Amino acid sequence: MPSSTSSNDFSLEGKSALIVGAEHSVGRAAAVALAEAGAKILIASQEPGTDKQLKEVAKLVTAAGAKPVIRVQSATMRADLSATADFAAKELGGLDIVVNALDTPAYGPAEASDDTAFDKIMENNLKTVWMSCQEGARVMLPRGGGVIVNITSVLAERGVPNAALYCAAKAAVLNLTRALALEWARKGIRVNAIQAGWLDDESSPANKDDEFSKNLLKYLPYNRLVKPEELGGALLYLCSPAAGFVTGESIAVDGGLRARV
Amino acid sequence: MILDSLKLDGKVAIVTGAGRGLGRAMAVKFADSGADVVAAARTQSQLEETADAVKTTGRKCLIVPTDVTVSAQVNALAEATLKEFGKIDILVNNAGGGDGTLGKQLPDITDDDWRRGIDTNLSSQFYACRAVIPQMVKQKRGKIINIASGYGLRGGKHNFMYTCSKGGTIQLTRSMALTYAQFNIQTNCIVPGIFPHNEEMMVFFKGGKFIPIGRVGDDSEMGPLAVFLASDASNHVNGELIAIDGGGLAGGITPTGVSPETSN
Numbered sequence: 001m002p003s004s005t006s007s008n009d010f011s012l013e014g015k016s017a018l019i020v021g022a023e024h025s026v027g028r029a030a031a032v033a034l035a036e037a038g039a040k041i042l043i044a045s046q047e048p049g050t051d052k053q054l055k056e057v058a059k060l061v062t063a064a065g066a067k068p069v070i071r072v073q074s075a076t077m078r079a080d081l082s083a084t085a086d087f088a089a090k091e092l093g094g095l096d097i098v099v100n101a102l103d104t105p106a107y108g109p110a111e112a113s114d115d116t117a118f119d120k121i122m123e124n125n126l127k128t129v130w131m132s133c134q135e136g137a138r139v140m141l142p143r144g145g146g147v148i149v150n151i152t153s154v155l156a157e158r159g160v161p162n163a164a165l166y167c168a169a170k171a172a173v174l175n176l177t178r179a180l181a182l183e184w185a186r187k188g189i190r191v192n193a194i195q196a197g198w199l200d201d202e203s204s205p206a207n208k209d210d211e212f213s214k215n216l217l218k219y220l221p222y223n224r225l226v227k228p229e230e231l232g233g234a235l236l237y238l239c240s241p242a243a244g245f246v247t248g249e250s251i252a253v254d255g256g257l258r259a260r261v
Numbered sequence: 262m263i264l265d266s267l268k269l270d271g272k273v274a275i276v277t278g279a280g281r282g283l284g285r286a287m288a289v290k291f292a293d294s295g296a297d298v299v300a301a302a303r304t305q306s307q308l309e310e311t312a313d314a315v316k317t318t319g320r321k322c323l324i325v326p327t328d329v330t331v332s333a334q335v336n337a338l339a340e341a342t343l344k345e346f347g348k349i350d351i352l353v354n355n356a357g358g359g360d361g362t363l364g365k366q367l368p369d370i371t372d373d374d375w376r377r378g379i380d381t382n383l384s385s386q387f388y389a390c391r392a393v394i395p396q397m398v399k400q401k402r403g404k405i406i407n408i409a410s411g412y413g414l415r416g417g418k419h420n421f422m423y424t425c426s427k428g429g430t431i432q433l434t435r436s437m438a439l440t441y442a443q444f445n446i447q448t449n450c451i452v453p454g455i456f457p458h459n460e461e462m463m464v465f466f467k468g469g470k471f472i473p474i475g476r477v478g479d480d481s482e483m484g485p486l487a488v489f490l491a492s493d494a495s496n497h498v499n500g501e502l503i504a505i506d507g508g509g510l511a512g513g514i515t516p517t518g519v520s521p522e523t524s525n
Contacts, residue, residue, distance in 0.1 A: 009267075009484075009485045009488070010263075010264060010267050010485065010489075011264065033263050036262050036263040036264065037263055037264055177511075178511035178512075179511075181473070181508050181511050182473050182508055182511055182512050185473035185474045185475065185507070185508045186473070186474065186475045197497070221438070221439055221442035221443075221499060221500075222442055222443075222497070222499075226497055227497075230496065230497040232263050232494070233263065233266060233267070233489060233492070233493075233494025233495050233496075233498075234489075234494075234495065234498060236263055236267075236494070237485070237486070237489045237494070240485070242482070242485030242486070243485070243486070243505075244482060245454070245474065245478045245479070245482045245505050245506070245507050246486070246503070246504070246505050246506075247473070247474060247507065247508040247511065248473070248504075248508040248510070248511020248512065249503060249504045249505075249506075249510075249511065251498060251501060251503055252498070252501050253497050253498055254497070254499075254501075255442065255497050255499050256435075256438040256439055256442050256447075256499030256500035256501075257500075258500065258501070259434070259435035259436075259438045259439055259499070259500025259501070260435075260439055260500075
């Protein structure tokens with residue numbers, strides 16, 4: 001049987017990718033997937049003190065065939081994201097891909113959420129993504145463009161109790177993606193999103209031995225949570241030149257959950 | 262490795278509407294990715310051209326002339342595939358057509374017009390899903406890709422059968438996805454934007470000037486998306502629709518390709 005030849009449709013050989021939020025499970029999986037596809041990788045964390053976690057991610061990225069550069073937040077969010085984008089372009093010799101895996105789930109009753117909670121949830125889940133898109137684009141635009149992928153959630157389009165602000169922030173990321181896609185469509189930057197289903201990771205509220213998790217599993221089309229690595233295929237497709245006509249779109253990796261609701 | 266998960270080596274793919282355009286592009290890209298192809302369409306001569314292109318990749322191509330609006334012919338397509346290859350890994354429901362009555366005033370649309378529109382775009386996809394599903398269930402694996410349209414989501418003035426049939430495609434996709442998830446069968450939908458196939462259409466669509474990205478799609482761009490959805494790289498993507506439209510739907514309600522600031 002002749003071996004197929006077209007895997008180079010999806011190759012990222014020679015491309016430079018910045019993964020923001022690499023300390024999270026999805027960011028980690030994203031870094032590995034893009035490294036396997038041949039990209040040069042910079043993994044960044046917006047959480048001070050995560051050096052150790054990033055070193056662990058770096059090992060996985062190295063095993064996937066890339067030599068990752070690491071950067072942990074060292075200044076205020078804006079200054080740091082700005083410096084990170086410049087740093088990526090310098091260290092990697094360009095900036096073709098930015099993946100914003102800035103996801104900080106936050107659950108709690110609405111009546112108990114104060115203004116500080118609002119600001120924090122919006123900052124962690126929306127403002128950081130916005131800034132990272134802006135700073136990424138600032139570097140990409142003079143170079144003729146690039147690709148941005150924002151990781152959001154199926155909660156962007158559906159509500160869930162005890163997560164009003166998180167749902168609102170996730171919805172905002174989805175529509176931010178669409179609007180930026182339109183704005184930069186003719187300037188060479190494609191902006192897309194991935195909507196993760198209920199994830200099986202360290203910050204998931206769904207992998208506990210409780211009633212919520214049990215009921216949820218019954219409801220999921222595959223009766224299991226999504227592994228962060230399972231987002232890799234959709235991410236790679238969106239990042240690859242093969243998706244040149246895809247912008248302002250999101251791909252849900254949720255096993256079909258959203259088809260039900 | 263992730264690139265290996267995007268290969269289709271040893272897979273068998275049925276593509277309807279494979280005689281030209283996007284169907285041919287997907288068929289050839291599948292073969293290029295390692296799959297054997299069963300090409301279905303009404304016109305034998307067009308299928309032969311597709312087969313020639315498939316065979317240049319070294320893969321096999323079985324031609325099955327099929328009118329997809331006739332369920333017996335669609336069943337025969339699945340049977341012919343099984344006879345030749347012994348399995349069905351991938352089905353692409355691409356056959357369909359523009360609406361011949363587009364623009365016709367509602368009172369002038371006949372029952373036949375309505376049925377033809379729905380049969381060509383929607384019943385055909387239902388028939389093919391029904392024809393392949395017993396085999397895919399038996400295999401405990403399968404990938405179904407239905408081709409819809411932006412008009413499956415948008416309404417259109419004097420646009421009835423096309424919008425209704427393509428909207429039906431999206432709902433068929435979701436219900437297939439939920440019904441057969443337990444058998445490891447993923448059903449998804451591609452929502453193509455504008456892909457002109459000749460100069461006349463290119464002129465009609467003004468080269469895509471009104472599309473946010475500023476151009477129309479090229480047939481070659483459909484293949485990789487179909488490969489992604491046909492491959493193991495999308496095993497947890499199910500019941501989803503993916504638009505490949507240069508940002509058309511993302512813009513939706515605004516006149517596309519212009520911004521309020523720069524429009525004049």
